Amino acid sequence: MPQFEYRSLTTDRQHPRYAIGTEVTLRSRSGIIARGRTTNLSRGGLCADLDAEPSRAQQVDVLIALVFSAEGVSEPLSLPARVVWCTGLGDRYQVGLSFLPLSKDQTGFLDMFIRFLEEHPDEVSDEK
Numbered sequence: 001m002p003q004f005e006y007r008s009l010t011t012d013r014q015h016p017r018y019a020i021g022t023e024v025t026l027r028s029r030s031g032i033i034a035r036g037r038t039t040n041l042s043r044g045g046l047c048a049d050l051d052a053e054p055s056r057a058q059q060v061d062v063l064i065a066l067v068f069s070a071e072g073v074s075e076p077l078s079l080p081a082r083v084v085w086c087t088g089l090g091d092r093y094q095v096g097l098s099f100l101p102l103s104k105d106q107t108g109f110l111d112m113f114i115r116f117l118e119e120h121p122d123e124v125s126d127e128k
Contacts, residue, residue, distance in 0.1 A: 056083050
């Protein structure tokens with residue numbers, strides 16, 4: 001099983017992006033909208049490959065969970081986000097999400113999530 005390769009994607013963005021495939025679920029008040037995997041993650045948002053098309057500008061809860069090499073999955077981290085863009089790719093959709101203002105607790109959990117990725121890359125799997 002290939003191991004997660006930690007790398008920062010460098011651009012002129014406010015927050016560095018990390019190439020990582022975590023499990024992701026988009027949820028609205030009416031229920032689950034889409035499921036898939038992140039392609040990159042930052043403190044400002046994420047890009048994901050999803051099984052359904054969310055509406056642009058839609059506000060959602062995005063649940064992200066680490067997939068561990070030892071066949072386990074972390075508890076999902078739920079963060080408020082807005083769909084910024086969406087592009088169809090065959091039967092999948094590549095989606096950009098921007099996190100909405102986070103509470104102090106949510107910011108702390110996201111920082112801990114990213115710090116784990118930085119400090120323990122060998123414990124996280126990048127496979128579906």
